[in-house]
Amino acid sequence: MTLSKPLSLRPGVKADVPEAAMVLAAGMGRRMRPLTATRPKPLITVRGRALIDYALENLARAGVKRAVVNTHYLADQVEAHVKRRDHGLDISLSDERAELLETGGGCKKALPLIGADTFYVMNSDNIVVDGPMDTLRLLAERWDPGIMDALLLLVPLARATGYSGNGDFRMSGTGALLRQSGTRLAPFIYSGTQIVKRELFEDTPDGPFSFNLIWDRLIESGRLYGMAHLGGWYHVGTPAAITATETLLASE
Template sequence: MSDFPTTAMVLAAGLGKRMRPLTALRPKPLVEVGGRTMLDRTLDHLRAAGVQKAVVNVHYLADQVEAHLAGREQGLEIAISDERAELLETGGGVTKALPLIDGDHFFVVNSDNLWVDGAVPSLQLLAQQWNPEIMDALLLLVPLARASSHSGRGDFHMDPAGRLRWRRDGRMAPFVYTGVMIVARHLFDGAPSGPFGFRLLWDKAMAADRLFGVTHAGLWADVGTPPAVAATETLLATV
């Protein structure tokens, strides 16, 4: 655990269109699930794992997110990556924030998914499995059958060594990306300066056989729509 990442990038800049009307007057990361915002739940995981700094990007209703973060209890350094001028998507948002991010590798966490740890906390599991000699990115995956409120067909196939390949068009795949990963800083070398999604970087890592996954053993929910909020609250009541 000596290489445990000290910094996490928290993606909180999305428009939350699928979550309307809940996001008409508030950003999606501040939607509450079980009496706590999704952003706070994410930051709680980071702090509990020992992460020292969270870089949070903001765009839609950015002032609300900044005010909320300013009111949080201490214990985790917060830095803001401002995307008010242009929404940069997942890959572009992290690229812009790199000057604020410490370390050769770091966590990237979506603020709009919710997870409950299994026997080993998932951030620790990622850190334990991280091997910079063979990996550019290590993704936390959940089996499609256990992806609560998720309506997709899965994202990845994973071989016995943990290497990932995309689901083929029109087919199913057994694993869903949870929105949590460790990524190497050098994977961003040569990345575009404008908006782009993480798939561009994952394709780059996959082409070099350096995109890996590990299976999340706890609960996970895709909290993307208002009905998913109620379903996730029901799921949390079973924990």
């Protein structure tokens, strides 16, 4: 498979979907206060569903078999929620009560539970709505381990609902990613969903670190790639964003 081929939009396309996923749910949710004073951000509800349920249900629908959810802030509530609901996944919990490990460190700690050489990583505070195809299956179809070590689902800045930053990446015609330099806006933002290789966590800190450390290394080696999302995407980062997101989702 090469990245120069067009994306297939045929119904029923078969892809080698990774069997495992990491769902990041350990953050403090400070920008969501006061709602997160007594409830962790992954359990904030949008249209009657907890944010984390959107991620877990997308994974199950794509054919993922098991997921690891990390916990830190109000961890007992997250643990009780994922155990109480049937998401169609074998769910394990990675306990970060002692120390919040950030995105990269949290994944590294969870590797023994993930138990796969290639897996999805998803944030629990973004809602991904499929376009013409199942987004996670399309990402798996695009995955080419011969030339990439991480494949990021990207959202065009102009369609990044709820996002207020300057963007994250620019993307070449082959899908290779670079950081945007200077003060110009980057055309794409990271959606909170990616496929990664387990080996990326070798030679990384044992404590807290961000995925940015891994991504910057991959940019230097030319092995960080992206795919533009064809559907809807909503970042639910503040209380005000909840109502706005609910209105937009109702029109999807």
